[in-house]
Amino acid sequence: MKHIIDVVITDDGQIESTVKGVAGPKCGQLSAWLDKLGNVEVDEKTKDYYKKAKQKIRAGGR
Amino acid sequence: MSKYKLIKLEIKDKDSLIKALGDLGFSEGNGGLEVANGHENNLSLYGYQGDRRAETANIRIPRHRVATAANDIGFAFDKETGSYRAIISEFDSGDRKEKRAGSPKWQNRLKQRVSYHTVSKAAKRKGYRVKEVATKDGTVRLQLQSFR
Numbered sequence: 001m002k003h004i005i006d007v008v009i010t011d012d013g014q015i016e017s018t019v020k021g022v023a024g025p026k027c028g029q030l031s032a033w034l035d036k037l038g039n040v041e042v043d044e045k046t047k048d049y050y051k052k053a054k055q056k057i058r059a060g061g062r
Numbered sequence: 063m064s065k066y067k068l069i070k071l072e073i074k075d076k077d078s079l080i081k082a083l084g085d086l087g088f089s090e091g092n093g094g095l096e097v098a099n100g101h102e103n104n105l106s107l108y109g110y111q112g113d114r115r116a117e118t119a120n121i122r123i124p125r126h127r128v129a130t131a132a133n134d135i136g137f138a139f140d141k142e143t144g145s146y147r148a149i150i151s152e153f154d155s156g157d158r159k160e161k162r163a164g165s166p167k168w169q170n171r172l173k174q175r176v177s178y179h180t181v182s183k184a185a186k187r188k189g190y191r192v193k194e195v196a197t198k199d200g201t202v203r204l205q206l207q208s209f210r
Contacts, residue, residue, distance in 0.1 A: 005190070005206040007181055013173025015069040015181060030208075034069060034187055037180055042068035 005031055018046070071177045073146040076101075076184060079121065079137060082175035094127035100110065101141070107134040107149060119147050130164045135164055148172075161197070178202050 003021040010016065017034050019027040028045075073079050080090070080097060088095045098105050098120045105122040107115040110131045119136025128135055136149040154164030161173060162168060184191050190206040197203050 001208070001210070003208050005185075007204040007206060009174055009177045009181070009202040011174060011200040012170040013071055013176055013177045015067075015071060017067045017069070031067060034067065034181070034183060035064055037074075037177075037184060038069045038071040040067055040069050041106075043065070044066040061110070 001026070003027070003030055005034070007034075014041075016027070071173065071180060072143070073173075073176055073180075074144055074181065075176075075180050076120075076139075076146070076178050078179035079146055081179045082172055083121070083123070085175045086093055086163070086172060088123050088127065088163070094124050096122040096124065101137045101139040105136065107136045109133045109151070109154075120146070123163060132164070138200075174202060178204070181206075 001020060003019060006018045006020055008016040015034065015037065019031050022030060037050055080095070083089070083095055084093065087093060090097060096105055101120060103118045103120050105119045106124060107117050107119055108125060109115055110125055110133050115133065115134070117136060117201065119134075120139045121137040123135040125132045125134045132154050133151040135154065137146045138149055139146055148169065150164045150169070154162075155166065155169070185192050185204070185206045188208075190208050191210065193205040195203040195205055
């Protein structure tokens with residue numbers, strides 16, 4: 001599944017990560033490997049988490 | 063964007079720790095860094111007067127590389143936690159000079175470089191393409207791209 005994990009390493013070495021390009025519960029699985037690098041202090045779901053993973057969009061038409 | 067995490071790194075990867083120390087000027091060879099085999103803590107640490115300390119380490123920065131009248135800095139492997147902990151004297155860790163090895167700012171800089179190498183290595187192993195994005199605020203930003 002194509003996606004991007006945006007990682008920001010703070011000036012004291014903490015790792016902030018956000019998964020982009022994937023909606024729904026699967027995004028948590030995609031970044032689970034990062035959890036093993038240390039202790040997870042914050043684990044938040046953003047608004048997109050609750051969106052359906054696939055959305056049908058009809059453009060144009062009548 | 064759908065998931066946000068904040069992770070406090072544990073220094074478990076020796077290779078990333080050595081690379082991070084190299085980034086700060088303490089590489090093996092000319093940088094003076096001494097590294098023991100495996101996870102054995104068999105390097106003695108010495109104080110500023112040449113006195114042998116009770117602590118031993120797996121990785122050592124000799125005191126003459128740290129600063130004048132400094133003590134050795136060590137990194138010991140803890141078998142119970144599987145991670146490394148820094149052994150820095152109270153004198154050296156209390157130094158507020160930004161660049162001096164052992165100072166709080168130096169320790170933070172080291173943690174940042176260890177995190178950088180640890181995340182990059184783990185991401186590449188997972189098949190991500192790692193792209194570093196420039197920042198001006200002192201943070202390091204990585205974009206991990208998966209095409210699968």
